[in-house]
Amino acid sequence: MTEAAGVGTLVRLGARVDRVLVPVCALGLAVLVAGSARATLALYPGPDGANRALAALGPTLDNPALLSFYGPLSGTGLGALATFKTVLLGAVLLAVLAQVVVRRHTRAEEEAGRLELVAAGRVGRTAPLVAALVLGTATVLMTAALGAAGAAVTGLEPAGSLALGAAWATAGLVWVGLTAVAAQLCTTARATTALSLGALAVAFAARAVGDAVPGASWLTWLSPLGWSEHVAPFGADRWGPLALGVVSWAVLGIMALRLQQGRDLGAGLVTPAPGPATGALRSPLQLTLRLARGPVALWGVAFVLLGLLVAGLASSVGAFVDSPETARLLAELGGSQGSLVDTFYATELGVAAAAAAALGVSLVLRAPAEEASGRAELLLAGTGARSRWLAGQVAVALAAPLLVLTLLGVAAGVVDALRTGDGTAAVARLVAAAVATVPAAWVCVGAAVLVVGAAPRAAGAAWAVLVAAVVVGTFGAALGLQDAVVALSPFGHLPHLPGGTAGVVGTLALVVVTTGLVAIGLLAGRRRDLRTG
Template sequence: MRETLAGTGVMIRLGLRRDRWLLPFWIAGFALISYSTAVAGAELYPELGSRVEAATALNATASMVALFGRIYDPTSIGALSLIKYTAFMTAILAVLMAILVVRHTRADEESGRLELLGGGRLGRDAPLASALTISLGANLALGLLSAAALTAGGLPSSGSLAFGLGWAATGMAFSAVAGVAAQVTASARAATGFSIGFIAVTYALRAVGDLAEPGPSVLSWLSPIGWNQQIRAFAGDRWWVLALPAALCLVLVPAAFALRAARDLGAGLRAERPGPSAGSLAGVWDLAVRLQYRLLLAWSVAFVLFGVVIGSLVSNVGELLNSPNAQDLIRRIGGQAALTDAFLAAEISIMGVLAAAYGVSAANHLRSEEASGHTEALLGTATTRIRWAASHFAFALAGVTVLLLLAGVSIGAGAASAVGDAALVGRSTVAALAQVPAAWVLAGVALAVFGWAPRLAGMVWVFLLALVALGEFGVLWNAPEWLMELSPFRHSPLLPVDSGAVPALAALTVAAAALAALGFAGWRRRDLTA
């Protein structure tokens, strides 16, 4: 074995030990979801006629195509049942795999744990090699198990295998992306952020590509998530497409190792420059802004770009609808204007969920500051606990508002320029701002968890993902109504927003305030914990 890889085996064992709950949970989760979806699909669409009708309607709905992609064989029960999983669940898988790789590379490097291990017989490349190996094993296990689950659920075995391998290959491709990101950036947060940003861009690329007529344009072929859809499992099983993510791995993995060889432990590619020798930070609010503004800036840029792109997709909505079935559908839901509204409403509610994710990440700064020991130094001064906690929480609330304002304006601007209707800017801005209280509720949940069970801060993400999954797949899973009602996103008013939305918005705001009060009360009375 090469010297730089020495100790890879030990690192793999360490990684598996650390992830002994996480990985089985993820793998079993994906397999279980696959199985229940296969079974539910067969129940929902027992006959060919109902399948074709549903598939045609989905293919004709622009917001659905933008979000999930197309169904390439309307007669295929597998393609129809799994429509939401080829892009959407794949993106979630990609995020998880990016987190996994960064967790075992840059995060360990930043915390100094790798320095501790580096004193032993540990080669320079061992951490990255072990992270990628663990990721490869996890992806294969997840893909093969899901394939077996789909087959057990009654779907054809060939398509199931194509689908499972698609997940595995795409997950691995994004692991490689994260491996590169971990070398280029100097912090774990930045590496994860870069990877998630990359995933979002590839998702948007395929959305635009899939909406093009006829069929996917070249943009879909520029996106690893698009590749996964072009495998067309259960609708042709194009095995050769699997070569694309494999090829991407063959390019990115050696690149990551080359980048690692070019830098020092703990350093990014850019050398650290000296900063000001005197500080201008006057208090905890300044500090919160200083620690958080970069992340908000990055999210803002992404929101504006994403907003303009999906807003401008409105013009494609009408063109998609050339089949008689679709034309009939339009008439039933109220004509072209209603269709535009429905499309924008779907996009805006997605931005609402994304803004909530930002709110959680900003509010969770509280926990990461406490766990890293920074809070101890601050609370040793005349700063009170509430003042300090309020600084980060207020930033989270303000950040959510800014993001949704930007989303509303940019979606509106994109749509207005596409269809030549300036009134859309105002309409979509109001609709986007109506998503703010629900996102605040999630930030409130993060604060409440911080106040009462700080070690569970990471579970807020699981909670958010569960809400998203429930909203997206709840009906498919036969989830009870009261459970689905728990989600704040379900109570967010959709476009067009009028005065009728006020009670729901007020209730959500009160819920967020109550959660925040609960969190502050817990934080006032508990010990500082590492």
């Protein structure tokens, strides 16, 4: 039997496991591109649309804060404007998706003990890792192809659309290999995620500094996200950066295979140090809080930085005043009824609410991971009741979006107060606007609770629900979807804040829906057996 025996079987098994998550996420990213491009083309029609758009948006696109977040404009045509946000954003999201796929088929399977059972059959030692690399690579290529198709179907140039797919694939391939290496170094899926996404954060920071700080552009070449940016879709349409991504993917994949040979099954090359033998955990809730404090703290820092960035960009929104098309687009996305600055804040808070929902969903999905690893069974063998344990997981997942969005509102409010001189009124106004988006995030968390409670083996479907909700609620109007369809998404009911009405009825409806989803999920989780292995 060869080292790679059984790869085909494992690939088919993994494809079946990912049959919901990967297609929905890939289609969601394609719709993201198509919706953004379609909205831009509708706002600036005609042969002189690019010139009018550049005249209206030029000053804002040179803002250092905007450059650090989205990178520079890749060209002077309407295609570059139509995909300005989605080039880098899509690359980041595809890197995250690649990380999820590779991690779940390597370290997560190993941690749960299923990989040991698989290895007992006619499967070579390297087959599971090779299968994970194949699945991750296929996910990246499929998503990149769908992204290119999404741009092309809106009428954008085929060459630029292909370059957009290449930009996404550049980052995605790197994180396929990088996550495979992280899975060999770490002993848990949680640590693998932290290492892989930590590298993504460093890459984003290096690229941001390179784009925003004069004379530091060389830093973008040290970041795979910078390589994606240098593809310049609908501009130079370079393919050289994709070669860097492919080479990195190959080198990291070979490195992961070599590292796997030097460790035992279930172990990692980096042994975690035991924590201090201090403190006491008197309840399952205390344990959940202790395990969640690290990720929530990191997300909190990220949201504070996002709040500072959004408030910094608000100072340059005045450049949009002479562009009624852009004002209409912001109003469509943000739904604000106040000033143009209020509309901008409402739009960005909607994006932040979707990110906060992702945090809540990730915390809920820790519960089935704890069950599969056997740790929940050991915990509940004591005095802890299953309903209390699962309720504690849900409580933390619901509190986390509220916390991080409040921090965002405070950070943005402080900067806005310094800009306008409104003092505490500015802080209170933006904190209220940020907190008002929390119920929309809670509905997605409630949907995840329902999935975990009723069908923990299909926990990945919670991510598919989140992606569908964000795409429909945020881009439904731009895609021409009927109001009844948009209303199915909680993000289609975001309040018109700041500057407009709070939408009390809609907010209460979201809270009621969340309560119902959580109650049904907790009841279902209490009535079923623990999922082990």
